[in-house]
Amino acid sequence: MTNKHSKILLRFAGIFGLIGALLGAHMAGAGSYAFRPIHAHSLVVGWLTLFAWAVYYKVFQTTETVLTKIHVWSAIIGSVGLTVGMWLYMVKPFNLPEGLTLTFYIGGGVALLISFIAFFLITLFYREP
Template sequence: MNMKYSNLLLRLSAVFGLIGALMGGHMAGSYDYAFRPVHAHVLVVGWLSIFSWAVYYRVFQPSAKVLSALHVYSAVVGVVGLTAGMALNIFNFLPRTVNLIVYIGGGATLLLSFGLFCLLTFTQKSEGR
């Protein structure tokens, strides 16, 4: 199961890394930095955090299976929700209420994911493979 989680998170981080790089390239080429906060969050939580969690699941064998599942799926929903909600909020594609629900919901879900990961590391019994 851990390899499944690792592969899912690794692929998601690769997608977010590509999106972040494309956003950075667009900003540099157009001299329009309106995407800057979204770009930063895409790279920090979408690429870096998700990648580090992929490595965690590749190296460690968490014994708390339900906690691991909650962590991984809340991470996926949270990072997509936060970054999409932030972009929606900045560019006002939808009504403001919808933008804020996606933005705050994604951020709260991602915060939950960070808390679950912290709990997961403190319940870790093995030192790795």
């Protein structure tokens, strides 16, 4: 079952890596650094962190538990929520109410924080098979 976790995290890491690279290319071509925080968080939170967790699940072969499910889905929801929320809040592409964009941004950050706590707990309770 852990290969399922590894595979889904790896796929999302790939998506974030592509988005981060495209944002970097756009910024270089346009000469504007407006997307710099979104670019950085896409690569660090989305690509690097999700990839590291995918490797963890592949290497350590943990069993599927409620905690691992919470970890994987809060990581994905948090990575998407934080980066999209940051884009909506900072770039303001749709002129949405600030309270809505800030809630989306903070909600993504909270979900990501939950995933980091869950991962820490998983590493504490990991037992060799």
